[in-house]
Structures are given as C-alpha cells and as structure tokens.
Amino acid sequence: xxxxxxxxxxxxxxGDITLQDTDAIVNAANSSLLGGGGVDGAxxxxxxxxxxxxxxxxxxxxxxxPTGQAVITGGGNLTARYVIHTVGPVWHGGGHNExxxxxxxxxxxxxxxxxxxxxxxxxxSISTGAYRYPIEQAAAIAVSAVREHAENYDLPRLIRxxxxxxxxxxxxxxxxxxxxxxx
Ligand code: AR6
Numbered sequence: 001x002x003x004x005x006x007x008x009x010x011x012x013x014x015g016d017i018t019l020q021d022t023d024a025i026v027n028a029a030n031s032s033l034l035g036g037g038g039v040d041g042a043x044x045x046x047x048x049x050x051x052x053x054x055x056x057x058x059x060x061x062x063x064x065x066p067t068g069q070a071v072i073t074g075g076g077n078l079t080a081r082y083v084i085h086t087v088g089p090v091w092h093g094g095g096h097n098e099x100x101x102x103x104x105x106x107x108x109x110x111x112x113x114x115x116x117x118x119x120x121x122x123x124x125s126i127s128t129g130a131y132r133y134p135i136e137q138a139a140a141i142a143v144s145a146v147r148e149h150a151e152n153y154d155l156p157r158l159i160r161x162x163x164x165x166x167x168x169x170x171x172x173x174x175x176x177x178x179x180x181x182x183x
Contacts, residue, residue: 001173003180008150011160012176014169018046020162022120024072024082026109028127029055031064031087033071038129039164043083047076051083068104070112082118084109088127091134099141102127106145113156114149120158125168135168139175147179 002011017025017039028039033055035044044051054073058065065071070086086109089101105126113121123142127133146159163169 001176003176005147005150007154007157009158010146010150010176011158012169012172013160013162014164014166015162016042016164017122017124017162018042018078020122020160021079022122022158022160023080023118023156024084024113024116024121025075025078025080025162026070026121026123026126027083027085028124028129028131029065029085029087031066033059033065033085036130039124043078047078047083050074050076055085068101068108070105070108072112072116080122082116084112084121086126088131088133091127091132094137098127098133099137102133102138102141103145106142107149110146110149110153110156110159114153118156120160121156122160122162124162124164125172128168135171136175139172140179143172143176143179 027043058071065087067087067089070084072084075081086105088105089098128135128138
C-alpha cells in the first residue's frame with residue numbers, strides 16, 4: 001500500500017528493516033544505546049560493530065538517549081547509509097505519558113532525517129515488541145505522526161513502515177485507513 005501526503009510518499013510493507021534501501025532505517029533502541037534484542041539486535045548484527053562504536057561515542061558525549069528522543073549513526077555494513085536510533089516508551093498501561101513519548105519518537109526521528117537532508121526513511125513498529133505497547137494504539141500514533149510531518153515538511157520524500165508480520169501490516173493498514181477516510 002502506498003499513499004501520497006503533500007510531497008511525500010508513505011508506504012506500508014511487510015519486511016525486514018535491515019534489508020531496506022532507504023537512506024536511513026530507524027532502530028527501536030533503548031536508552032543505553034548499547035543494543036538489545038528484537039529489531040535492535042537484528043540491526044547491530046546486520047550492520048556490524050561500527051554502529052555500536054558510534055553509539056558508544058554518543059553515550060560518552062550525552063549519556064544515552066532519553067525516551068522519545070533520537071540520535072543518528074552511520075549504517076555500517078547496511079545498505080542504508082544511516083541508522084536513526086530512537087527510544088519508544090515501555091507500555092505501563094497508558095497512564096504514563098506513553099502516547100506522547102511514542103509520538104515524539106517518530107517526530108524526532110523524522111526531524112533528524114529532515115535536518116540531514118535525507119530523502120527516504122524506513123520505520124519498524126516502535127515499542128510494540130519487548131516494550132508491549134498495544135499495536136492498534138501504537139499504529140494510530142505512528143501513522144498520525146508521519147502524516148503530520150509530511151504535511152509540514154518536504155523531506156524525507158519517502159517514509160516506509162516495515163512491518164515484521166502480516167498481522168502487524170494489517171493493523172497499520174487499518175490505522176492508516178481510519179486516519180484517512182476516503183472522501
Ligand atoms: N525488521 C522489522 N521489524 C522487526 C524486525 C526486523 N528485522 N525484528 C523485529 N521486528 P522490538 P520495542 C519487529 O522488541 O518494542 C530491544 O531489546 C517486532 O516484531 O524490537 O521498541 C531494544 O534494545 C516488533 O513488531 O522493539 C529495547 O530494549 C517491532 O519490531 C527494546 O527491545 C518492535 O519490537 C525495544 O522494544
């Protein structure tokens with residue numbers, strides 16, 4: 001599925017984020033920036049040790065990455081030239097500012113891509129794995145943050161959601177449809 005918002009194409013696909021040919025891929029990292037499981041582990045495995053070295057340099061400078069913020073490194077051995085590491089919230093029931101923090105994770109990643117002049121970026125489903133954010137709610141936040149960025153900025157020109165399962169893809173497609181009813 002793909003859609004156009006202003007000058008940006010938004011795509012929803014099933015796939016593996018480590019294989020994307022976009023300028024940047026986004027990592028669902030943790031505040032330590034030292035790696036982990038899930039998509040974080042897959043990106044560091046596929047990208048090689050250079051990415052972790054850069055994460056450690058950022059840690060030394062700013063002491064990690066707070067929830068909702070984002071930092072950028074090179075892409076190491078990946079096809080993507082950059083990895084944007086963002087930290088989504090852990091789900092604690094919804095009363096701990098989770099929605100705003102998740103929205104910030106998307107918007108701050110897009111802001112970094114815009115500042116770097118990147119033309120394309122791929123996102124995984126942030127916070128919906130180990131961090132247990134209910135995917136229907138997370139998808140609604142993700143698609144509205146992406147739409148908001150695309151309405152206000154011309155870069156990146158391509159924003160791709162890369163969902164890891166058919167079910168996740170269906171949930172994101174439904175969220176997009178719900179947020180963008182056919183007029
Ligand atoms: N490509 C695309 N999506 C993937 C891939 C992949 N290769 N691998 C997993 N996913 P998670 P979180 C999906 O747990 O919830 C890490 O340990 C997965 O199916 O990776 O934000 C970090 O270090 C799920 O839908 O991220 C943190 O400690 C989605 O990616 C913590 O997990 C996110 O799942 C972050 O948890």
